[in-house]
Amino acid sequence: MKAVNFYGARDLRLEEIPEPKIKGDTDVIVQVKAAGVCGSDTSKYAKFGPHTVGMTLGHEFAGVVVEVGRGVKNLALGDRVTGCPALFDGEDYFYLKGEFARSDNLHAMSAKVPGCFADFVNMPAQNLVKIPDSLDYQSASMIEPSTVVLHGFYRTSFTVGDDVVIVGAGGSIGLLCIQWARVWGARHIIAIDVDDRKLEMCIQNGADKTINAAKENVLEVLAEYTHGLNADLVIEAAGSAITASQVFAYAKKGGEVLLLGIPYADVHVERFYFEKIMRSELKVLGSWSCVSAPFPGKEWQNSVHFFNKKAIRPELIITHRLPLVKAPDIFNAIVDRTELVGKALLLPEL
CATH class of the missing domain: 3.90.180.10 (Medium-chain alcohol dehydrogenases, catalytic domain)
Structure with missing residues (x-):
């Protein structure tokens, strides 16, 4: 073969x-x-x-x-x-x-x-x-990358009406995050990437707002979108050492940061971003793999269900x-x- x-x-x-x-x-x-x-x-x-x-x-x-x-x-x-x-x-x-x-x-x-x-x-x-x-x-x-996203979502307290920021939103994991956030009942889904073509895909997949981090001041634009509060949940989906060190600034005080991407490099966090974890009393969540009990877990059953119902549309x-x-x-x-x-x-x- x-x-x-x-x-x-x-x-x-x-x-x-x-x-x-x-x-x-x-x-x-x-x-x-x-x-x-x-x-x-x-x-x-x-x-x-x-x-x-x-x-x-x-x-x-x-x-x-x-x-x-x-x-x-x-x-x-x-x-x-x-x-x-x-x-x-x-x-x-x-x-x-x-x-x-x-x-x-x-x-x-x-x-x-x-x-x-x-x-x-x-x-x-x-x-x-x-x-x-x-x-x-x-x-x-x-379905497998979908289960990776769902496994992370289940780690959070994300609920209907929350505002969500997805960093590295133009990759396949980020785009699945957008679609699942819509199914989950997000109020506003804000996609961040550095490629306008990928940001257009984010809109096609259900994002409400986009920010090009290579052209815009993310903190200023995000504050404008969220009336100065930032997001209830921030998802790092890029797997970039740079974005993984900055996402803490995008979360609302008392909010959550979900780390889904794998940087494959050392992550150095500047004081400004690190203090956001403490001063904003953030909950920072790591997520790994795609399985839970009973094996392989509800990530798989629910992905199959929502794919089949066309609520998640991989063709996009x-x-x-x-x-x-x-x-x-x-x-x-x-x-x-x-x-x-x-x-x-x-x-x-x-």
Whole structure:
């Protein structure tokens, strides 16, 4: 089969490898119909290289079940599924508490086991979530990033009528934050980014106001939008060391800051921004992964439900649909910012 394998920084290769085989009673083989390129994938591609040299990349996907282990009871041949990429090497204190995202044994597919940028993938049955016939594979491949957003939202006290600021709103995670904030009942959704083209996508996805941080004074414009109060909830979705150090200034006194983006760099916070945490008595929340108890969690069930009801519309975010052979090209376009990319999908059957 074809697979996109990761050998080092800026080194992706489309290769022919053996198809995965059933090894355990609860293994399931899925034919991949659509797989999404994640920001964490491109960050590793640009900077760090793979956890395991030569590993098949990718952890966002949807497909169809083509083979099951003899112990699998919840899935059958032909079932349409999406996959939770959270895997565990063992059981520790937090795993046994059902706080799976906090387990030291947590790792994602494509780190130690092959990912989904391939024709087929082997997954544990418990990690596969059925999708209805009315939900297309391309949309369903975005359920995983949706669960990342929902996992973060569940950490907050965000409620109907709150004002929300989303920083780095033009990326796929930021755009999903906008859509979920609308479903959640936000009063005003304010999108911050540095690219006017991405800010236009924010409006298309439901943002009420936009601020271009490269052209405008964010604090002044935000104060104007919110009558000097700022936002009840600020979400850092850019994964930038710069924005992660500044978001505290955008929250209302007594408000919350949710850190969703992964900077992959040291974050240095100037005194002005750090004192906002203290003087404004902010609650700062970290969020990691996409799972809760009972595994894989309500993040998955609710994402499938609201995707299927068209309350969340991934088609507004998807900008590229490409064959596996084009993986290096789209990775370079994202890293080098030569194209406007919302969500890029790899479609093995192309």
